[in-house]
Amino acid sequence: MTQDPRFFTHDWRMTIPGPGTIKFVLSPITPASLSSFVTIYNEPATPEEHARLVASSIKRRVEVKTTGKLLVAMLYMATDVHRMEPLGHGAIARVTPDGTVPSVGNIGIKLLPAARGCGAGTAFLRALLRLSCDVVVDQVEIATMHHNTAMRAVAKKVGLNETLEVKYSSGGEGEIIADVIYFNIDREAYRNVEMELLFGDEIIWD
């Protein structure tokens, strides 16, 4: 699998058909681990929280850079790239400890409530699956709960096959964090999704 490192070194913008034109950009939030991703994921989904997360994430980006764990992309989704009002965020986060073979990246999406139910989630998942082709992990998966009918419907719509398997936090001892898993997704099948991709300047990581 050929990966393009510019996804993590340069600004870029991905435009993908959806309800209107949806643009995705690499945001400053690049958490290096699932725990930091979960922290973000569980934040209340309000525009104010998004703004706060972007501000607080700049420190995280530095941390990611210095530890060399830049395996995660956080996308913001916007209908109007000039105003960049977020509709939601998503990420591909490495969930396996360093050195684990195979390494696994987990895809997650969260749309603001007002953005749900009009096709944006489907477009977003396609964008993340396309991006996952350029993330250096051995496997990519999605984990959700059986009662999350919206996520399961979106996954089905893009052609993913679910497996009913319970996943616990803390390596098997903790609470149930998922009971529907999309294992070892065939990422290459999404490399050619319909989209426009534009790379910009190199990002100054300071």
Ligand SMILES: CC(C)(COP(=O)(O)OP(=O)(O)OC[C@H]1O[C@@H](n2cnc3c(N)ncnc32)[C@H](O)[C@@H]1OP(=O)(O)O)[C@@H](O)C(=O)NCCC(=O)NCCS
């Ligand atoms: C899950 C989520 C990303 C789905 O995105 P979305 O934009 O609402 O979904 P879409 O509008 O693209 O819908 C895609 C399909 O799912 C169906 N769907 C959407 N919401 C649904 C629901 N609540 N129940 C059943 N089906 C649903 C739609 O009908 C559509 O199918 P259709 O085109 O055949 O009608 C979004 O609802 C969300 O952010 N939820 C909160 C966070 C979350 O649960 N994230 C996933 C955690 S693993």
